[in-house]
Every structure is written in structure tokens, then in C-alpha cells.
Amino acid sequence: MNCxxxxxxxxxxxxxxxxxxxxxxxxxxxxxxxxxxxxxxxxKRLKERLKNSCCKESCTEKLRVRIKxxxxxx
Amino acid sequence: xxxxxxxQAQNKELFEKEALQYMDELFASAMRMARNKExxxxxxxxxxxxxxxxxxxFEPGTNLRAWLYKILTNTxxxxxxxxxxxxxxxxxxxxxxxxxxxxxxxxxRILGASPSPFDNPDQALANRILDQDLKKAIDNLPEEFRxxxxxxxxxxxxxxxxxxxxxxxxxxxxxxxxxxxxxxxxILWDQAVAAGIVSDNKKGKATV
Numbered sequence: 001m002n003c004x005x006x007x008x009x010x011x012x013x014x015x016x017x018x019x020x021x022x023x024x025x026x027x028x029x030x031x032x033x034x035x036x037x038x039x040x041x042x043x044k045r046l047k048e049r050l051k052n053s054c055c056k057e058s059c060t061e062k063l064r065v066r067i068k069x070x071x072x073x074x
Numbered sequence: 075x076x077x078x079x080x081x082q083a084q085n086k087e088l089f090e091k092e093a094l095q096y097m098d099e100l101f102a103s104a105m106r107m108a109r110n111k112e113x114x115x116x117x118x119x120x121x122x123x124x125x126x127x128x129x130x131x132f133e134p135g136t137n138l139r140a141w142l143y144k145i146l147t148n149t150x151x152x153x154x155x156x157x158x159x160x161x162x163x164x165x166x167x168x169x170x171x172x173x174x175x176x177x178x179x180x181x182x183r184i185l186g187a188s189p190s191p192f193d194n195p196d197q198a199l200a201n202r203i204l205d206q207d208l209k210k211a212i213d214n215l216p217e218e219f220r221x222x223x224x225x226x227x228x229x230x231x232x233x234x235x236x237x238x239x240x241x242x243x244x245x246x247x248x249x250x251x252x253x254x255x256x257x258x259x260x261i262l263w264d265q266a267v268a269a270g271i272v273s274d275n276k277k278g279k280a281t282v
Contacts, residue, residue: 011252015226017233042181042195046259050212050227053205059101063115067097067122071086 001029006036014043089129092138093122099229100146106224107150109213117154121146140231144239147221180259184272202271203262211261219254226251 006029012018013026030036100121104114124145125132132141184195212220212228225236226247237244266272 011255012248015233015251017248038195039181042199045196045199046180047227049199049203049205050208050223051230053208054102054106054212054224054228055099056205057102057105058098059115059118063101063118064097066115067119068090068094070119070123071090071126 001025120149140235180263183263211258214261222250223254
């Protein structure tokens with residue numbers, strides 16, 4: 001597997017959407033290739049940041065009350 | 075004598091126990107879909123009203139969280155989308171710089187910004203890109219990509235769950251995520267340029 005082939009599989013690797021054989025090939029390339037390893041680490045961190053940036057918004061108590069009130073209505 | 079609950083009361087108890095735990099994360103997702111607080115609150119209320127009314131259709135033992143997200147995305151697409159402002163026009167594909175091959179994604183661009191104001195792309199991500207930059211970038215994605223990125227990167231659903239939630243084939247999930255993430259990185263770069271963190275010449279090659 002070369003860098004271009006590895007790059008085509010980058011997101012599937014990130015999302016754990018690879019079969020066993022492909023997983024092994026992708027991991028093997030990455031462990032031998034520093035630029036690809038660094039890129040993977042960057043993409044992984046970006047994914048984590050995206051997740052964390054959005055989870056801090058929680059609904060207000062007012063909205064909770066409003067939603068719970070719906071259940072007595074129907 | 076045992077107290078036998080009415081089916082309605084049993085359902086209600088189960089629903090409150092199971093479905094209400096997802097309220098915060100559904101709200102966070104509704105915020106990224108509707109992109110303003112008031113609309114997100116209305117959207118979430120409607121989602122819970124629909125879920126409550128059709129809770130007897132939910133099969134116990136199947137994925138309740140995915141079921142709620144399916145209601146959320148359908149409600150958003152059917153009732154809220156038309157009222158929303160259009161996302162900014164963004165270029166989907168940018169030609170690579172013929173000399174350096176740079177201009178592809180955020181990682182390449184940060185690396186290409188030489189001499190760099192950052193030590194490396196990881197530090198740029200950790201120290202220069204704020205949560206609000208990330209949220210703004212998601213908000214500016216065209217809808218089909220925004221939904222895919224939100225369900226995968228933010229809510230961590232599997233490709234199969236995303237395919238079920240959005241009612242699209244799994245191959246389409248992969249291609250939307252691919253293009254959506256590339257596009258998101260273009261937007262993040264443009265935001266960094268606009269904020270004056272880096273400058274970009276017309277070729278797309280990053281300079282400081």
C-alpha cells in the first residue's frame with residue numbers, strides 16, 4: 001500500500017469501517033510512514049475536537065419542563 | 075394485591091426513563107441543524123412529541139438513540155429546512171497548487187504555511203482553532219454534508235446507523251463524509267485566513 005492508497009482509506013480507518021485484511025494493510029503502512037501517521041493523528045484530534053465543541057450545549061430547564069409537559073397533553 | 079399499571083402508564087414510564095436521557099445531545103444536534111436556539115428548541119419539542127405519540131411503534135431492544143435521531147432528522151428536513159437561511163456558497167473542490175500540491179486539506183495547508191506561525195498542525199488545532207470556529211464551520215456546511223458530519227464526528231454513529239437515519243445507501247454515507255470533511259477543512263482554513271491567523275495567496279499556497 002502506498003501513501004495515495006492509504007489516504008483513500010483514511011476516513012474509513014478513522015471511523016473503523018474496514019474489513020480485517022484492509023485494516024492490517026492500512027495499519028502496516030501507517031506504522032512505517034511518519035507523514036501518514038502524523039496526518040492520521042491530526043484527523044483523529046480534529047474529530048475529537050468537533051465532538052467536544054458541540055457537546056457543551058445542553059437544553060435549558062425551561063425546555064425540559066416544556067417537553068415533559070407534552071407527555072401529559074397527549 | 076399487585077398493582078397492574080395501564081399500558082399507557084407503563085409506556086410513559088419507560089419513555090421517560092429511556093428517551094429523556096438523550097435530551098441534551100439531541101438538543102446539541104438540533105442546534106447544528108436549525109442553527110439558532112429558538113428554532114432548535116421548537117424542533118426538539120416537536121421531536122419528543124412525535125416520539126411520544128409513536129412510542130408504541132418502537133421495538134424494545136432496538137436502538138432507541140438512532141430511532142430518536144431519525145425522528146429528529148426527518149422533522150428537521152420536512153418542517154424546518156425551508157425556513158432556514160441558506161448556507162454560504164463554498165467551493166467543493168479546490169484545485170491543488172500545481173507546484174507544491176498544497177491546498178488540499180487543512181493539514182497540508184498548515185504544513186505549507188512556511189515559515190509557519192505554528193509549531194505543527196496539531197498545535198495549531200489545539201491552540202488556534204476555537205470551539206466556536208469548529209461550530210461555525212459545521213454550520214456553514216451544505217445540509218447533506220452537515221448531517222453526515224454531525225452524525226459521524228459529533229454523535230459517533232456507525233456508517234450503518236447513519237445510512238438508516240438518513241435513509242441513504244451506505245456508499246452515499248462514505249462519499250458524503252469524505253466530501254463533507256474535506257469541505258469542513260476548507261472552511262476552517264478560510265476562517266483562519268479571515269481571522270488573520272494566516273494569509274493565503276491567490277494560488278492557494280499558504281504564506282504568512
